[in-house]
Amino acid sequence: xxxxxxxxxxxxxxxxxxxxxxxxxxxxxxxxxxxxxxxxxxxxxxxxxxxxxxxxxxxxxxxxxxxxxxxxxxxxxxxxxxxxxxxxxxxxxxxxxxxxxxxxxxxxxxxxxxxxxxxxxxxxxxxxxxxxxxxxxxxxxxxxxxxxxxxxxxxxxxxxxxxxxxxxxxxxxxxxxxxxxxxxxxxxxxxxxxxxxxxxxxxxxxxxxxxxxxxxxxxxxxxxxxxxxxxxxxxxxxxxxxxxxxxxxxxxxxxxxxxxxxxxxxxxxxxxxxxxxxxxxxxxxxxxxxxxxxxxxxxxxxxxxxxxxxxxxxxxxxxxxxxxxxxxxxxxxxxxxxxxxxxxxxxxxxxxxxxxxxxxxxxxxxxxxxxxxxxxxxxxxxxxxxxxxxxxxxxxxxxxxxxxxxxxxxxxxxxxxxxxxxxxxxxxxxxxxxxxxxxxxxxxxxxxxxxxxxxxxxxxxxxxxxxxxxxxxxxxxxxxxxxxxxxxxxxxxxxxxxxxxxxxxxxxxxxxxxxxxxxxxxxxxxxxxxxxxxxxxxxxxxxxxxxxxxxxxxxxxxxxxxxxxxxxxxxxxxxxxxxxxxxxxxxxxxxxxxxxxxxxxxxxxxxxxxxxxxxxxxxxxxxxxxxxxxxxxxxxxxxxxxxxxxxxxxxxxxxxxxxxxxxxxxxxxxxxxxxxxxxxxxxxxxxxxxxxxxxxxxxxxxxxxxxxxxxxxxxxx
Numbered sequence: 001x002x003x004x005x006x007x008x009x010x011x012x013x014x015x016x017x018x019x020x021x022x023x024x025x026x027x028x029x030x031x032x033x034x035x036x037x038x039x040x041x042x043x044x045x046x047x048x049x050x051x052x053x054x055x056x057x058x059x060x061x062x063x064x065x066x067x068x069x070x071x072x073x074x075x076x077x078x079x080x081x082x083x084x085x086x087x088x089x090x091x092x093x094x095x096x097x098x099x100x101x102x103x104x105x106x107x108x109x110x111x112x113x114x115x116x117x118x119x120x121x122x123x124x125x126x127x128x129x130x131x132x133x134x135x136x137x138x139x140x141x142x143x144x145x146x147x148x149x150x151x152x153x154x155x156x157x158x159x160x161x162x163x164x165x166x167x168x169x170x171x172x173x174x175x176x177x178x179x180x181x182x183x184x185x186x187x188x189x190x191x192x193x194x195x196x197x198x199x200x201x202x203x204x205x206x207x208x209x210x211x212x213x214x215x216x217x218x219x220x221x222x223x224x225x226x227x228x229x230x231x232x233x234x235x236x237x238x239x240x241x242x243x244x245x246x247x248x249x250x251x252x253x254x255x256x257x258x259x260x261x262x263x264x265x266x267x268x269x270x271x272x273x274x275x276x277x278x279x280x281x282x283x284x285x286x287x288x289x290x291x292x293x294x295x296x297x298x299x300x301x302x303x304x305x306x307x308x309x310x311x312x313x314x315x316x317x318x319x320x321x322x323x324x325x326x327x328x329x330x331x332x333x334x335x336x337x338x339x340x341x342x343x344x345x346x347x348x349x350x351x352x353x354x355x356x357x358x359x360x361x362x363x364x365x366x367x368x369x370x371x372x373x374x375x376x377x378x379x380x381x382x383x384x385x386x387x388x389x390x391x392x393x394x395x396x397x398x399x400x401x402x403x404x405x406x407x408x409x410x411x412x413x414x415x416x417x418x419x420x421x422x423x424x425x426x427x428x429x430x431x432x433x434x435x436x437x438x439x440x441x442x443x444x445x446x447x448x449x450x451x452x453x454x455x456x457x458x459x460x461x462x463x464x465x466x467x468x469x470x471x472x473x474x475x476x477x478x479x480x481x482x483x484x485x486x487x488x489x490x491x492x493x494x495x496x497x498x499x500x501x502x503x504x505x506x507x508x509x510x511x512x513x514x515x516x517x518x519x520x521x522x523x524x525x526x527x528x529x530x531x532x533x534x535x536x537x538x539x540x541x542x543x544x545x546x547x548x549x550x551x552x553x554x555x556x557x558x559x560x561x562x563x564x565x566x567x568x569x570x571x572x573x574x575x576x577x578x579x580x581x582x583x584x585x586x587x588x589x590x591x592x593x594x595x596x597x598x599x600x601x602x603x604x605x606x607x608x609x610x611x612x613x614x615x616x617x618x619x620x621x622x623x624x625x626x627x628x629x630x631x632x633x634x635x636x637x638x639x640x641x642x643x644x645x646x647x648x649x650x651x652x653x654x655x656x657x658x659x660x661x662x663x664x665x666x667x668x669x670x671x672x673x674x675x676x677x678x679x680x681x682x683x684x685x686x687x688x689x690x691x692x693x694x695x696x697x698x699x700x701x702x703x704x705x706x707x708x709x710x711x712x713x714x715x716x717x
Contacts, residue, residue: 013037017105025106032191036107039184040097046177047094050087052162053170056155058083066151067141078137079171081127086174089120110188111201114181118208121178125212128175129219132227135168175220178213182206228257232277235294236286248282248300256280259381261374263353263367276367278382281389283355285365301357303386304673305639305659309354310379351375358659358675360641390672394716397653397662397674402436402696402708415453415464416696416708422478423696423708424462426450431464433478444473452501459510459529463501470495470514472529472539493527493539503529504556506574511542513561515551522551522563526574547572547579555604562612564601569614571627582614583627605647613652613665615645620652622665634668646695651713655697660711676709 013033014022025033058080061067067075096113142149156166189202229250236245249255260277274297277284282300289295351369356362369375390396402423415426424444425432431445431453445464452465455475462473471492495501495514502513514525526542553564561572562582569582582604600617607613610625620636623629640656647653650666662672676697696710 011041021105028191029106032188033106035184035187035191036110039110039188040094040101042180042184043090043094043097046173047087047090049170049173050083050090053080053083053167054087056159056162057152057167060151061148066148067145075137075141079134079141081130081134082123083127083171083174085123086127089117089123093117093120108196109198110185111198111205114185114205114209115201118205118212121209121212124174124178125215125219128216129223131172131175131220132224134171136227136231175216178209178216181209182213185209225255225257229255232257232294235288235292236296238293239295244296244299248284250279254280258385259378261378263369263378265365265367271368274367276378278385280385283382298363299361301355301362302359302673303382303389304670305357305359305362305675306382306386307356307358307675308379308382309356310352310375353378358673359639360656391716393672395651395662395664396672396714396716397660398712398714399674399676400710400712402710413708414450417453417455417462418696419455419457419462419475419478424453424455424478425708426453426464435479444478445471451499454501454503456503456510456529461529463503463512463529465495465499465501467497468495469493470499470501470512470539491539500551500554502554502556502561504561506556506559509542512539513554515554517550517552519550521546521548524551543574545577553601553603555606557606557612562604564604566600569601569604581627583623602642603645603647605645605652607647607649607665613647615642615652615654617641620645620654620663634665636663636665636668636670639670639673646711648713653695653711653713655711662713674711676711 013036014030016037022030058076062072062076093113096116100107100113142152152167156162156164162170185202185206189199189206192199192202233245233250256279258278258280260275262273263276265272265274272287275286275288275294277286280303282302283306284300285297286294287297351372351374353367353369353375354364355367356364369378412428413425414428417424421436423432423434423436425434428449429446430443430448431450432441433444434441448466450464450466454463455461456463457475460475462475462478464471464473469492471490473490493514496516498517500515500517502515504511504513510529512527512529514527516523516525523544523546525544527539528542530540547563547570549563549565549568549570551563552566555562559574561574563570563572563579570579571582572579599619601614602617603615605613605615607622611630612623612625614621614623618638620638621629622633636652636654638654638656639661640654640659642654642656642661644655645652646655650664651671652663652665654661654663658675658677660674660676661670662674663669664671696708
């Protein structure tokens with residue numbers, strides 16, 4: 001029976017038919033007829049309840065001055081929706097069953113009546129989808145309309161037909177009736193002979209009704225989701241800057257409101273209640289005020305940039321209430337970068353949930369959840385949504401551990417290059433060779449600090465820089481099994497401590513440029529590289545010149561050198577030795593960057609013909625050969641504080657010590673962010689031959705354990 005029905009249990013089919021009919025029907029068929037009888041009886045009760053809603057609530061509200069006349073019709077439409085259509089459909093549906101009962105004491109078929117009304121039942125989808133909005137509209141009107149509140153209370157209290165049930169119970173009847181049909185039909189089918197045509201037809205009807213019920217649940221979920229988002233936007237709109245609200249992108253039709261809850265944030269010795277809201281793309285922290293409005297506590301945390309933990313060292317200050325986060329003008333967050341530990345007598349945080357935004361301006365929050373189950377539930381649902389988000393990306397970053405002998409990583413890794421099956425690893429304590437075939441490793445050079453490392457396969461040459469010299473080694477002296485051929489041939493030239501080198505093609509020559517930098521200027525020595533098989537020296541001086549600025553990075557294209565200093569990019573023509581600023585002074589971009597002295601050039605890459613990708617510490621952009629910002633080209637605002645950049649068209653990967661971010665240079669879209677802790681800041685990244693292109697870095701889970709990992713771009717199938 002339906003949850004609102006009060007049937008007489010003695011009122012059975014068996015008691016409504018002649019004695020002869022009862023004798024002629026076997027026990028199984030009697031059970032089947034009882035279920036059909038229950039279907040009809042509960043349908044009568046259901047329709048009667050719908051009639052009560054119309055008679056006791058809808059008609060009086062329409063007829064009397066209970067709701068303001070200007071909004072009365074809209075109120076009825078918003079609260080009761082297509083209730084009238086459903087009533088008409090089920091009146092006709094009930095009449096069909098009454099007619100069938102009048103024709104036969106024993107009803108052989110039920111599927112034909114259901115089939116006739118299946119299309120009409122689609123009205124239930126519209127009704128069920130808007131129930132949440134209807135209930136909200138009713139509550140809003142009740143809060144401001146005392147006449148309506150009194151009217152409904154009086155009807156519910158004094159009308160015996162309502163069985164002391166509230167209006168909401170009757171309004172929810174249509175959404176539960178579809179589920180009741182399924183249970184009744186399953187029971188009828190179980191008691192129906194396989195020879196009866198109803199047996200197969202009921203299966204088809206069940207599929208159709210389940211689809212309707214599924215659509216009701218889906219659309220109701222969407223409507224409830226949109227209602228929550230709309231209400232939140234209204235609450236935030238009063239105290240939130242419009243631009244900040246727009247950045248949340250809550251108006252996206254696919255936006256999902258997944259979970260919310262009140263968690264305790266320990267701020268010093270004070271516990272503050274914070275509403276934590278999980279969307280499909282961010283976590284939002286808000287403080288609800290007694291006036292009904294809400295204020296955003298801090299910038300929303302993108303799920304791409306969120307690290308979550310429940311395992312906190314109990315000896316750590318943060319466990320006892322210390323919060324580490326950036327400075328902010330918000331009074332809720334105003335504190336030092338590292339809050340002082342509270343008194344040792346302060347109650348430790350129970351069931352902690354630590355949320356950390358790994359972005360450069362991100363904050364760290366320690367929350368207290370209500371229980372062990374609540375703590376793990378939050379963690380699981382956030383991580384599940386992060387995984388969903390990751391799988392939805394067209395392009396993403398993949399980190400793969402490279403198996404290598406642990407002894408190599410006793411010293412900090414500075415450079416890694418890949419040559420065939422060999423890894424050539426520069427560290428602060430020497431140059432190593434590691435074979436993926438034999439997993440054997442050996443020293444190429446011991447007790448040297450490798451400052452830079454490059455390989456040139458077409459020249460059969462490995463070039464490395466130490467604190468004292470630049471050297472080249474023939475690649476054919478490196479055995480694929482990781483064993484050095486003897487004797488090791490090496491050519492060196494001296495180099496000052498603060499040096500770097502760059503290799504370029506110039507007038508059909510391979511040229512090595514050794515740069516000595518200082519705060520007052522840089523001296524550049526150009527050497528011609530000679531193949532190592534030759535009997536001549538590995539280096540031959542070609543040209544020397546000076547520039548009046550410190551060179552921090554260098555790139556080249558044809559006869560042009562692109563030189564980055566701590567404040568500006570310059571371009572130098574090797575033929576004419578003319579130096580000028582790379583960015584056009586009259587261009588909008590130059591005006592923008594000149595106002596930002598903290599902007600430090602890092603790398604420059606050739607993106608296309610006469611187009612270059614400029615990467616600074618805080619931002620990146622495309623310029624043309626005249627140093628002007630490309631029309632309609634994107635400007636990239638890095639999420640982290642990148643030290644190195646890796647470019648593989650159309651992507652650039654900005655690598656920080658705690659994260660790597662994948663940007664699509666063509667579209668300007670941030671495709672993916674991967675949290676990864678680098679054991680050593682990479683000084684440079686170069687293309688290796690791992691699948692899809694990529695680079696290799698040394699990563700670390702903690703201070704003592706590090707490993708080599710390949711980072712590559714993966715495209716979704």
